Amino acid sequence: MSSETFRARNIYRHVSLQKRLPKHFASETSFKTSSLLRQQQPMFQLQLLPHQVLNCLVRSHVECAEEELPARVGFLGLGIMGSPMAQNLIKAGCDVTVWNRTKSKCDPLISLGAKYKPSPEEVAASCDVTFAMLADPESAIDVACGKYGAASGIGPGKGYVDVSTVDGATSKLIHGHIKATGASFLEAPVSGSKKPAEDGQLIFLTAGDKPLYDEVAPFLDIMGKSRFYLGDVGNGAAMKLVVNMIMGSMMASFSEGLLLSEKVGLDPNVLVEVVSQGAISAPMYKLKGPSMTKSLYPTAFPLKHQQKDLRLALGLAESVSQSTPIAAAANELYKVAKSQGLSDQDFSAVIEALKAKQ
Numbered sequence: 001m002s003s004e005t006f007r008a009r010n011i012y013r014h015v016s017l018q019k020r021l022p023k024h025f026a027s028e029t030s031f032k033t034s035s036l037l038r039q040q041q042p043m044f045q046l047q048l049l050p051h052q053v054l055n056c057l058v059r060s061h062v063e064c065a066e067e068e069l070p071a072r073v074g075f076l077g078l079g080i081m082g083s084p085m086a087q088n089l090i091k092a093g094c095d096v097t098v099w100n101r102t103k104s105k106c107d108p109l110i111s112l113g114a115k116y117k118p119s120p121e122e123v124a125a126s127c128d129v130t131f132a133m134l135a136d137p138e139s140a141i142d143v144a145c146g147k148y149g150a151a152s153g154i155g156p157g158k159g160y161v162d163v164s165t166v167d168g169a170t171s172k173l174i175h176g177h178i179k180a181t182g183a184s185f186l187e188a189p190v191s192g193s194k195k196p197a198e199d200g201q202l203i204f205l206t207a208g209d210k211p212l213y214d215e216v217a218p219f220l221d222i223m224g225k226s227r228f229y230l231g232d233v234g235n236g237a238a239m240k241l242v243v244n245m246i247m248g249s250m251m252a253s254f255s256e257g258l259l260l261s262e263k264v265g266l267d268p269n270v271l272v273e274v275v276s277q278g279a280i281s282a283p284m285y286k287l288k289g290p291s292m293t294k295s296l297y298p299t300a301f302p303l304k305h306q307q308k309d310l311r312l313a314l315g316l317a318e319s320v321s322q323s324t325p326i327a328a329a330a331n332e333l334y335k336v337a338k339s340q341g342l343s344d345q346d347f348s349a350v351i352e353a354l355k356a357k358q
């Protein structure tokens with residue numbers, strides 16, 4: 001066994017023990033999840049949902065199989081999401097090599113122990129698996145397939161995991177370029193924002209090569225709290241766009257409610273509280289509502305990306321003749337907000353587009 005394989009297996013054990021299981025189990029040196037589950041049934045019933053128990057059992061099985069895992073991990077794109085995701089990999093002990101268009105964003109990660117390569121091509125050439133977290137379809141294609149792109153450096157035995165939010169056509173294009181080199185491809189966009197990225201609590205929506213999915217599962221588990229494998233390339237992108245279409249409309253509707261409550265003499269902060277206790281409660285309202293009532297929009301999810309996702313979701317809907325009038329109306333609001341110069345604010349700044357209309 002190579003030292004890298006050994007290291008990767010230890011990382012795997014670290015994730016299984018430190019993250020998936022209650023803390024006191026993490027100190028167990030001989031790890032036998034199934035027997036722990038049998039012995040500690042009540043504790044697990046209290047702390048783990050059924051699917052998490054299943055996850056533990058599956059992981060235990062895979063671990064027993066002692067699968068070899070890729071050890072050198074590349075990360076391309078160190079924005080709001082990419083930086084904390086790469087940081088979590090480094091902190092978990094992974095051997096990480098980073099690249100970002102604006103090189104200065106690599107520096108904090110290099111300080112934490114990351115290696116640096118000056119192009120996506122060189123990252124992909126030097127790593128077993130390379131993750132990419134880029135802004136939009138154009139940048140995702142350029143970084144994967146452009147000059148000095150990852151496809152120029154990748155090859156048989158390696159994997160490319162695109163975690164950016166893009167449309168299915170973009171994902172399939174990148175998939176084609178990567179597969180042509182003999183490498184494997186997985187699309188894996190994430191649900192969850194800046195804080196879940198920092199906390200390793202993202203939800204991965206994956207599709208593509210199943211063996212690569214199995215291989216990178218330990219890394220997904222470092223960065224996230226759950227993962228879905230959805231089959232053919234395009235399904236992960238579609239799932240992500242549907243989720244963000246719903247989210248964009250919810251935020252637009254919430255904005256209308258906040259402004260209406262204020263106009264009729266109610267305290268919008270009380271509205272936030274009422275909403276958060278009822279059937280339409282959502283963490284997003286409780287999280288963003290208090291700052292929205294103060295007209296503050298600290299960026300977690302940039303408004304320009306939410307509008308991009310609505311645009312892509314509307315394209316998806318059109319491709320199957322699905323009517324989406326609410327999302328279409330929400331998209332127009334985000335476009336107004338962009339024209340007001342709010343692109344880089346949090347997407348909750350969409351409320352400003354409604355204020356401007358008064």
Ligand SMILES: NC(=O)C1=CN([C@@H]2O[C@H](COP(=O)(O)OP(=O)(O)OC[C@H]3O[C@@H](n4cnc5c(N)ncnc54)[C@H](OP(=O)(O)O)[C@@H]3O)[C@@H](O)[C@H]2O)C=CC1
Nearest residue numbers: 077078079080081101102134135139165193194300301305
């Ligand atoms: N923020 C969030 O809450 C979430 C975002 N997402 C999705 O994740 C992706 C990244 O989002 P986020 O981190 O917030 O975005 P940021 O805008 O913070 O980061 C975008 C990244 O893409 C890079 N980039 C942009 N254009 C190019 C280009 N032409 N060539 C090379 N690199 C480029 C940027 O490089 P540089 O630093 O040089 O500008 C940066 O690394 C998006 O697809 C977004 O929709 C998904 C879930 C949540």
Ligand SMILES: O=CCCC(=O)O
Nearest residue numbers: 165191192193244301
């Ligand atoms: O794409 C961004 C998603 C943001 C979130 O899920 O909170």
